[in-house]
Amino acid sequence: MTLDLEKKKYMSQMQDADNIAENWNNKPDLLEHSLKFIIDDCVIFLQRYLDYGRATFNRKFPPKVSLLQKNSSSPVLCHATGFYPAKVNITWRKNGQEYHEYVETGETLPNPDKTFQKHVRLKVKTEEWKRNQYSCVVQHKSLTKDIQKILTEDEIISNSSKCNG
Known part of the structure; x- marks a missing residue:
């Protein structure tokens, strides 16, 4: 009709x-x-x-980015959470160059508050990250410039205590 x-x-x-x-x-x-x-x-x-x-x-929420590690021999997670929209690009860099070896990308997952989270895991030996500079770079629509977290011993030590207890 x-x-x-x-x-x-x-x-x-x-x-x-x-x-x-x-x-x-x-x-x-x-x-x-x-x-x-x-x-x-x-x-x-x-x-x-x-x-x-x-x-x-049209709403946009920027990601909060953390580097997390359970202990010195476990992989390092670059974890982004609280972002909207869901599309995000997370990469690891070694000495300023994109690095894909020993990297695993997790799925983008929803949070209860309708934002999203994602992690990218880097498995590298302690001696290796002490000899090189590794950084996690997060790109998102809400950001005017990329978030870059540099993997340092201080960053890992402070976050590994959070993961263990």
Whole structure:
């Protein structure tokens, strides 16, 4: 069933609905109410819902980034959380160059507050990260510049105590 706004009458799309269209067209109050809703109210409601949606979809929350390690022999996690929208790019760098060896990327997961979290794991021996500079770089739509966390002994020691207890 369609409502022809120019002819101001209901049009059936199937022969079986012709009787219904005729019945509705013979009820001027129903026809006037439908026309008013489509021409006036519907546009207002549609604009309101578009505004609500725009506010939701355009929101941006920057990630909070931490380096985490259970102990000196376990992998180092670069963990980003609390960000929205969900798309995020997390990479490890070794001496300023993108580094992909011994790196595992986790899935982007939802948080209860409708934000997201993700981690990228780097498995490297302690001697190796002491000889080189490793850094985690996080890129997200909410950021004007990338977040970079440099892997240092202080960073790992302070976070490993959080992981263990």
